Amino acid sequence: MKRVGLLGCGAIGTEIALAIDSEKISAKLTHVYDFSKENSQKLVDKLENKPVITENVGLLAASPVDLIIEAASQDAVRDNVLSILQNRKDVMILSAGALLDETIFDIVMDGCKDFNKRVYLPSGAIIGLDGIRAVQDELESVVLVTTKNPKALKGAKFFETSEINPDEIKTITTIYEGNAQEAVRLFPANINVAALLSLAGIGSEKTRVRIVADPATDKNTHEIQAQGKFGKFSINVENVPSPSNPKTSRLATLSAIECLRKICGTTLNVGA
Numbered sequence: 001m002k003r004v005g006l007l008g009c010g011a012i013g014t015e016i017a018l019a020i021d022s023e024k025i026s027a028k029l030t031h032v033y034d035f036s037k038e039n040s041q042k043l044v045d046k047l048e049n050k051p052v053i054t055e056n057v058g059l060l061a062a063s064p065v066d067l068i069i070e071a072a073s074q075d076a077v078r079d080n081v082l083s084i085l086q087n088r089k090d091v092m093i094l095s096a097g098a099l100l101d102e103t104i105f106d107i108v109m110d111g112c113k114d115f116n117k118r119v120y121l122p123s124g125a126i127i128g129l130d131g132i133r134a135v136q137d138e139l140e141s142v143v144l145v146t147t148k149n150p151k152a153l154k155g156a157k158f159f160e161t162s163e164i165n166p167d168e169i170k171t172i173t174t175i176y177e178g179n180a181q182e183a184v185r186l187f188p189a190n191i192n193v194a195a196l197l198s199l200a201g202i203g204s205e206k207t208r209v210r211i212v213a214d215p216a217t218d219k220n221t222h223e224i225q226a227q228g229k230f231g232k233f234s235i236n237v238e239n240v241p242s243p244s245n246p247k248t249s250r251l252a253t254l255s256a257i258e259c260l261r262k263i264c265g266t267t268l269n270v271g272a
Helices: 011-021 037-045 057-062 074-086 096-100 102-115 129-134 180-186 192-200 250-264
Strands: 002-007 027-033 067-070 090-093 139-148 173-179 207-213 220-228 231-239 245-249
Touching: 002 011, 002 057, 002 250, 011 027, 011 037, 011 245, 011 250, 027 037, 027 057, 057 074, 067 074, 067 250, 074 090, 074 096, 074 102, 090 096, 090 250, 096 102, 096 180, 096 192, 129 192, 129 220, 139 192, 173 180, 180 192, 180 207, 192 207, 231 250, 245 250
Parallel strands: 002 027, 002 067, 067 090, 139 207
Antiparallel strands: 139 220, 173 207, 220 231
């Protein structure tokens, strides 16, 4: 049974911890850390099998676990993933947007090679990444259109320099068009799907992103259009937001849980 550490005790981290605690996954959560000790304690209080709350990320990285799950932020990835790999731990990264920084990507890849460890990226709030990977050498264009309620987009870095006020959006409005690399920088908590598409496909500069704010929707919708020498396909995913965090889709949590189940299990893998 794999021993798991958790970096980040927010909405997704809590759901993953509860899945482990209920024995839906053949693993044991032994150590947790959050930049807010209050969040760590709230999580531990919900669990029957109590993990240790570490005092800092360094102690989490050095703890006797096999895998550490990052469920915190892109900054947490930038600041801590190399240290985790150096401590001979595998890592599951949920804040995949951090990897579109080429420096961080190279550091992570070198760390995997140098310390013979693995990094796992769940498919998040979309489906079809296996298809994108299969045709990546023949892809010519990938377009992602993400639609969310303006309330789910509030707090994004984009609004710090934009004249658009999310509280004043009353009709369906395209608020951003650009490439995936810029999108994940401006919307770090909203558009990790763009990073996953980029990493599976033709890269962050060629992956086009459009973000639409719709005050009438209560869903997080992602439409993917891909075409190339292989032909073309389109995927439309309409997600229910996470009850505890509207910025995150419920599917993102479920995909992380399934990815962990796959890592810890010995059963047949389909679609991988």
